[in-house]
Amino acid sequence: MAEAHQAVGFQFTVTPDGIDLHLSREVLRHIYLCGVTSWKKRAIRFKNGVLMGVYPASPSSWLILVIAIMSTMYTRVDPSMGMINKIKDTLPVSDYLTVQTQTVLSAILFATGLWLALILLLRYTLKALLSYHGWIFECHGAKSFSTKIWLNLVRIFSGRRPLLYSFQASLPRLPVPSVDDTISRYLESVRPLLDDEQYKQMESVANDFKKDPAPKLQKYLKLKSWWATNYVSDWWEEYIYLRGRGPIMVNSNFYVMDLMYVTPTHRQAARVGNVVHAMLQYRRKLERGEHAPLRALGVVPMCSFQYERMFNTTRIPGIETDFLQHLRDRKHLVVYHRGRFYKVWLYYGGRHLWPAELELQFQRILNDPSPPQPGELKLAALTAGNRVPWARARLKYFSEGVNRASLEAIETAAFFLTLDDEAHGYDPDKLKSLDLYAKSLLHGKCYDRWFDKSFSLIAYKNGKMGVNVEHAWADSPIVGHMWEYVLATDCFQLGYTEEGHCKGDVTQGLAPPTKLQWEIPVACQELIEGSYQLAKEIADDVDFHGYVFEEFGKGLIKKCRTSPDAFIQLALQLAHFRDKGEFCLTYESSMTRMFRDGRTETVRSCTSESTVFVRAMENPTQKREERLALFQNAAEKHQHMYRLAMTGGGIDRHLFCLYIVSKLLGIDSPFLKQVLSEPWRLSTSQTPQQQINMVDLHKHPKYVGLGGGFGPVADDGYGVSYIIVGEDLITFHISSKFSSPETDSYRFGQNIRQAMLDIRALFDQKDGKKKQKEEKKEEEERKSV
Known part of the structure; x- marks a missing residue:
C-alpha cells in the first residue's frame, strides 16, 4: 500500500535513554517538494485572482496612475480638486507620519480610489456594450457600420490577455422576457401541431393565464432576476437534474x-x-x-x-x-x-x-x-x-x-x-x-x-x-x-x-x-x-444508430447561402415526417452563455414555416423553385428563433421558472401544467468543435472527433446529436427505445440521409469533392489553351 510505503520513512525507537528518532531523507525531500508545490499553487492563484479581480485594468496601471498623480504634485497642479488635502487632514500627525509622508500617502490613497472607480466604470461600460445583441441578427458576413464600431469598442474595453474568468463581472444578466412575448411565441410554436379546435382551447387557457396568475408570478421572477446572477440556472440545475x-x-x-x-x-x-x-x-x-x-x-x-x-x-x-x-x-x-x-x-x-x-x-x-x-x-x-x-x-x-x-x-x-x-x-x-x-x-x-x-x-x-x-x-x-x-x-x-x-x-x-x-x-x-x-x-432498451454522413458537409451548405444548423434541422423535420407521418414538438439546445451563469435555452424547431416546407417536399406536384423558396423561408425563421434563444428571448426557460414560482406559492395553473407536461418526441443537439483551434484540420484532416450523444428523451421519440466535422463530414448519433413500436433508429438514420440529399438537390449542387475535381480539371484545360 502507498500509505505503508510512505510510513516506513518515519521510524522511532523507545530506549532507556529516550526516543531514538530516524528520518528518511527521501521522505523529507518529498515533504519539502510537496510544500514548495503547494505554495507555488497558492502564489499563482493569488496572482491570477488579483489579475481577474482588477480586469480589464492591471496592477501596472495602478502604478502608472500613482506615478502620474505624484508627478502632478511637483507641478503644483491638483487633479483631485482638493480631495488629496481632505484625505491628508484626516491622517494623524506623528514622528513616523510626517507632513511629507502624509502628502505622499494621501496621493496614493486618492490614486487607488480613482483607479478602482475607473475599473468599475470600465466594467459597467463593457457590460453595457455586451448587453447589445443586434449584431447577432445581421446577415452572416454583412456587418453594418454600427456593428463594426460596436465590435471595436468591445475590443478596446476588453483589455489584453484575459484569463478564463476575467469577463465574469462584466457579463450582463439574463433578462426576463415579458409574459405577452412568451405566450405569443408559445402559441406560435404549437400552432402547426394542433387542429383549429385544439388551438382555440389552448389559446383560451393561455389568455386566462396571462390575466391571472401570470402578472403575480412575473413580479416574483423579476425580483429574483435582480437578486440572483441568473434567474434560471440554479433552479434548472436543482429541479431538472438534482431532484430527479x-x-x-x-x-x-x-x-x-x-x-x-x-x-x-x-x-x-x-x-x-x-x-x-x-x-x-x-x-x-x-x-x-x-x-x-x-x-x-x-x-x-x-x-x-x-x-x-x-x-x-x-x-x-x-x-x-x-x-x-x-x-x-x-x-x-x-x-x-x-x-x-x-x-x-x-x-x-x-x-x-x-x-x-x-x-x-x-x-x-x-x-x-x-x-x-x-x-x-x-x-x-x-x-x-x-x-x-x-x-x-x-x-x-x-x-x-x-x-x-x-x-x-x-x-x-x-x-x-x-x-x-x-x-x-x-x-x-x-x-x-x-x-x-x-x-x-x-x-x-x-x-x-x-x-x-x-x-x-x-x-x-x-x-x-x-x-x-x-x-x-x-x-x-x-x-x-x-x-x-x-x-x-x-x-x-x-x-x-x-x-x-x-x-x-x-x-x-x-x-x-x-x-x-x-x-x-x-x-x-x-x-x-x-x-x-x-x-x-x-x-x-436503448436502440442506437450512429451514422457518418460523407456525401457533403458544411462547405457545400455554406455555398447554398444557408446556415448549416438550419439545413440539418429542416432535414430532421423532413426525416421525422417521413418516419412517422406526423410532426412533433422538437427540442434543439441553444446556449445562453453570453449572459452571466448562462446555460441553455430551447429552440422549438418545428414551426409553421418548416411544416409547410416539409409538406411541399412530399407533394409531387410542387415545383423545385417553390420548394426552394419555402426552404429558405423556413431556414430564416429557424435562424431567427435560434438568435432569440441565444439573446434571452426564448420561451421555455421562462415558462419553467414561472412554473417553479407557481409551485412555491401554491398556485395551480392549468396552462403551465400542460406546457411542462408536453413530450419532446424529437430532441436534438449540435456538438461544437474547434473551440480552441489546437489542431489545423486542413493540415491534419484525419484528426477529427466523432462528437457525442445522449439517450432518448421520450419513450416513443428520438434523440439526435450531430457534429459538423470540417467541411465535408457530418456525424449523427441517433437514439430511441426498442420497446416503442413507432421508432427505429436505423430507419430514422436512413430517412435523415435521404432528407439531406433531397434538400441539397433543391440547390442543384454537386458533391463538394466532385465539384472541386471538375473545377480543377477546367482550370488545367484553360492553362493548356
Whole structure:
C-alpha cells in the first residue's frame, strides 16, 4: 500500500535513554517538494485572482496612475480638486507620519480610489456594450457600420490577455422576457401541431393565464432576476437534474467519443497514461484560470462558470434531492478494472506523474490477477439505478469502516477511470461499430462506470477512449473544450515511442496503486443486484444508430447561402415526417452563455414555416423553385428563433421558472401544467468543435472527433446529436427505445440521409469533392489553351 510505503520513512525507537528518532531523507525531500508545490499553487492563484479581480485594468496601471498623480504634485497642479488635502487632514500627525509622508500617502490613497472607480466604470461600460445583441441578427458576413464600431469598442474595453474568468463581472444578466412575448411565441410554436379546435382551447387557457396568475408570478421572477446572477440556472440545475429520483444513466448522462480515424497507440495503458497526464495539465491551467475565455467572433466573451466543477466533483445521492460535492486539489483518481477498484496517486515529489509513470501504474492494474471482493464487481450499479435506494444504501452500508474510506476515495477523486476489457471504436467496414461504441460509452455493462462522477474516462483495450459525463454540473460544450485540449495534447505534444509506449523515464520505487477494500453484506449485495437489473433493463432498451454522413458537409451548405444548423434541422423535420407521418414538438439546445451563469435555452424547431416546407417536399406536384423558396423561408425563421434563444428571448426557460414560482406559492395553473407536461418526441443537439483551434484540420484532416450523444428523451421519440466535422463530414448519433413500436433508429438514420440529399438537390449542387475535381480539371484545360 502507498500509505505503508510512505510510513516506513518515519521510524522511532523507545530506549532507556529516550526516543531514538530516524528520518528518511527521501521522505523529507518529498515533504519539502510537496510544500514548495503547494505554495507555488497558492502564489499563482493569488496572482491570477488579483489579475481577474482588477480586469480589464492591471496592477501596472495602478502604478502608472500613482506615478502620474505624484508627478502632478511637483507641478503644483491638483487633479483631485482638493480631495488629496481632505484625505491628508484626516491622517494623524506623528514622528513616523510626517507632513511629507502624509502628502505622499494621501496621493496614493486618492490614486487607488480613482483607479478602482475607473475599473468599475470600465466594467459597467463593457457590460453595457455586451448587453447589445443586434449584431447577432445581421446577415452572416454583412456587418453594418454600427456593428463594426460596436465590435471595436468591445475590443478596446476588453483589455489584453484575459484569463478564463476575467469577463465574469462584466457579463450582463439574463433578462426576463415579458409574459405577452412568451405566450405569443408559445402559441406560435404549437400552432402547426394542433387542429383549429385544439388551438382555440389552448389559446383560451393561455389568455386566462396571462390575466391571472401570470402578472403575480412575473413580479416574483423579476425580483429574483435582480437578486440572483441568473434567474434560471440554479433552479434548472436543482429541479431538472438534482431532484430527479430516477436513474441518471441513459436518462441524463451523455457521452463523448474519441478521434474518428486515428488511434495514436493500441497499447491501452500507454494511451491512458498520455490522456490522464494531458487532463492533469488542463486541470492545472483550469485551477489557475489560465485558459483563454471562449469568445464569439473572437470578441464577445462567453460565461465560464461551468468550468469550475469539471474536476474533483461528485453527485451525492439524497432521499429528496442530490447535491454536487466539489473539492480542490485532489491528488488521486480511482480506477476500475474487471470488478476491482484501485486508488492511483497522481503526484510524486510535488509534481504530476509523467505519462510513462502513469502507464506503469495502469499496466500494474491490468496485470493484477486478483479477483473482486464479494459485492465489489457490480458495486457501481448503485449509481445507475434509482436515486433513493442508492441514498439509503449509502447511509446504511457506507458510513463507517473500510466501506466509508473506499467510497470516500471514489467520491473525492479527481475523476473516475475505467480500464475496459472490450475493444470499441469506429470501423467503416463494420456496420454496427459506431452503435456498439456509443452504447458502451452511454451505459457500458451498467456497473463499470461511476455515473455520479463529473465524468468517467473510459479506455478500451484497443487504445480507443471516451467519456461518460454527469449532466447536472455542465453542458456538452464545456466537456468538449477539455476533450479537444486533451486529444490535441496527446497526439501533437506528448506523443509515443515507436513501440507505442509513453515517452520519458520512470522514477524507481514508485509505489503501486492501492486496491480499495470492501466489506459488503449480503443485504447490500441484493440492493446492488436490484439496481443492476433495473439499469440493465434500461440499457437493453436503448436502440442506437450512429451514422457518418460523407456525401457533403458544411462547405457545400455554406455555398447554398444557408446556415448549416438550419439545413440539418429542416432535414430532421423532413426525416421525422417521413418516419412517422406526423410532426412533433422538437427540442434543439441553444446556449445562453453570453449572459452571466448562462446555460441553455430551447429552440422549438418545428414551426409553421418548416411544416409547410416539409409538406411541399412530399407533394409531387410542387415545383423545385417553390420548394426552394419555402426552404429558405423556413431556414430564416429557424435562424431567427435560434438568435432569440441565444439573446434571452426564448420561451421555455421562462415558462419553467414561472412554473417553479407557481409551485412555491401554491398556485395551480392549468396552462403551465400542460406546457411542462408536453413530450419532446424529437430532441436534438449540435456538438461544437474547434473551440480552441489546437489542431489545423486542413493540415491534419484525419484528426477529427466523432462528437457525442445522449439517450432518448421520450419513450416513443428520438434523440439526435450531430457534429459538423470540417467541411465535408457530418456525424449523427441517433437514439430511441426498442420497446416503442413507432421508432427505429436505423430507419430514422436512413430517412435523415435521404432528407439531406433531397434538400441539397433543391440547390442543384454537386458533391463538394466532385465539384472541386471538375473545377480543377477546367482550370488545367484553360492553362493548356
